[in-house]
Amino acid sequence: MGLLLHDYQTTVKSRATLTGIGVHSGKTVTVHFLPADADTGIVFHLSNGGETRELRALVAEVGATDLCTMLGDPAGAHIGTVEHLMATVFGLGIDNVVIEIDGSEVPILDGSAMAFVEAFDQAGIETLAVKRRYIRVVKPVRVEAGASWAEFRPYDGTRFEVEIDFESPAIGRQQFASDINPDIFRRDIGRARTFGFMKDVERLWAAGYALGSSLENSLVIGDDNRVINVGGLRYPNEFARH
Structure with a gap:
């Protein structure tokens, strides 16, 4: 039986560019996505007023997870708020891409992953002639933190x-469960936005966070425990999908 296309690594076919503001920094940043060779992985090239620094999207590079996922050194070279971009790379099955960025935070755009999805779809996704390598879960593995937990279980897919x-x-208890492939990610996950509470805004601002947050890029719950965005929710359980 021959190998299927999804057994092979991928990259983007051509260059794509997005510009926006950082949700925490409030600063304008431009990001370019470039094709990369097989086995390159996801690599950030950070150019922020000095020499270019390379940061690889590996768990060993995660420097902080307070209100965003940050790669690198919080006190030095770093790139924050990578989660929507990394979710898109995973959801669309992109294995290799070089990401040039001229600031220390990935732009929030409309608060969801859809602008990244559209950029990658416009650039195109190319299949490379090198097979993927997988980690297969063979027994349950569970991680707990306070009242929260996550568990990996064996599954064919x-x-x-x-x-x-x-x-x-406004949120309560919500669930979302689905197999994941590029079409499902585009349709059922990609448009879900980051969310927050109006009551937390002043505290976040004082701590130097959410300086770029607005109703244009965040789903906001007001003091009356209602979503205050004019358009309302994009999915009934948008919070869980995010």
Whole structure:
């Protein structure tokens, strides 16, 4: 039986560019996505007023996870708020890409992954002549942190089952469960936005966070425990999908 296309590594076919503001820094940043050879992985080239620094998207490079996922050294060269971009790379099955960025935070855009999806779709995705390598889960592995937990289980494919529980009646207990492939990611996950509470805004601003946050890029729950965005929710369970 021959190998299937999804057994091979991929990259983008051509260059793509996005510009926006960082949700925490409030600063304008431009990011370019470039084709990369097989086995390159996801590599950031950070050019922020000095020499270019390379940061690889590996768990060993995660320097902080407070209100965003950050690669690198929080006190030195780093790139923050990589989660929507990394979710898109995974969701669309992109194995190799060089990401040039001229600031220390990936732009938030509309608060979801869709602008990244559209940029990659416009650039095109190319299949390379080198096979992928996989990690296969052969027994359950569980990680706990306070009342939260995550568990990897054996499965023939890739599936996420997510449940969240917030005291706010605007969110409450929500679930989302689905196999994941590029079409499902585009349709069922990519448009879900980051969210927050109006009551937390002043505290976040004082701590130097959310300086670029607005109703244009965040789903906001007001003091009356209702979503205050004019368009409302994009999915009934948008919070869980995010």
